[in-house]
Amino acid sequence: MCLSIPAEIISITGDMAKVSVGGTMYNASIKLVEDINVGDFMLIHSGYGIAKIDEAEANSTLNLMQEIKKKMYQKDYSKELDN
């Protein structure tokens, strides 16, 4: 129920924003978030934006995830699979 998904702000009219979730357009209220602008990403939950996504933190998590993926692919799992 507490599902929230990241969406990009396309345009803002008053308290409402047009947002894109991977290309699908929604209207979401921005009444609960502060300092939000076109081009920002925010988490939307049931029609309301609930948080602006911190770009720097998102990038650092993505980088960390890439690092984990790289490490995983460096290791040769084929022997373990044979067993």
Add this chain to the structure above:
Amino acid sequence: MEVCGGHTTSIHKFGIPSLLPDNIKLLSGPGCPVCVTSRYFIDDALECSRTENIILTTLGDLIRVPGTETSLYKEKSKGRDIRIVYSVLDALQIAKDNKDKKIVFPGIGFETTAPLSAAAILQAKETGLDNFYILSAHKIMPPVMKALITEGVKINGYICPGHVSVITGTEIYKSIVEDYKLGCVVSGFEALDILQSIYMLVNQIEKNQPALENQYTRAVKKKGNKKALAMMNRVFETSDDWWRGIGTIPGSGLSLKSEFKSFDARQIFNPVERTESEEEKGCICGKILKGFKTPADCPLFSHLCTPVNPVGACMVSGEGSCATWYKYKREAV
């Protein structure tokens, strides 16, 4: 233990338990609002829908949940005006378009969802909309997380709910770490988010240093969403509330403050006072919600209790433990 239905779903969708060594076991706690809501709340919503001039609007999560005798879905098929909405904003719009009707929105969910109900009530008040009502069963997380520890659930740390924490901030878990010496890591919902959170908890346990850590830094801040919190606190006050399978927990529910009583759906119909009955015979939902059992321990699971014919709430809700196990790992049971 994870205490968010979204985490339960991600954990099993990504097959995370199969990646973990035998000495790390993940348990699902009471993190699905549909699962912990009383059957009598559904009865109240049904009673409401039978009142004259009512349009009952609900999120899809609640539509199939059985009350004592029937569900909103079955009542809708009998001709009641029950509409599924995507957001409480849609309920407000229906109220604007149908001034001669009373519009009721059953509000369930934790701190993620409660500010939305609060914002809707404030908007209705500002715009003079007097035909919009909320039937609140909103709840908050920290009291139940503490209640489980007191009851003796054997866990070594909490994977804390990410989107509840977006609103509340991380500090609400501080007393769990300090008073109960149990690690708390606020987690995101991607597979690697969850693996990283487990890694953080394992590190804490190995060092014997329970701490409050935030893995979901891209969305969760220490102080949370102040604007949403202010709205929630303006409209709601904490009250004792009943949790399915657990019982009454002091200060764990959210009721409308007296200033906003005119938006309380309980004034437009007569809710019947009842004492909560036992679960269906054989159903162990209560024990599953508390982490004492898993769906694999239930004799009804996947035989008498399936998503099409659910016996307990954990099978009704798409993010309940039983429904998630049924979808992703019933062959293993």
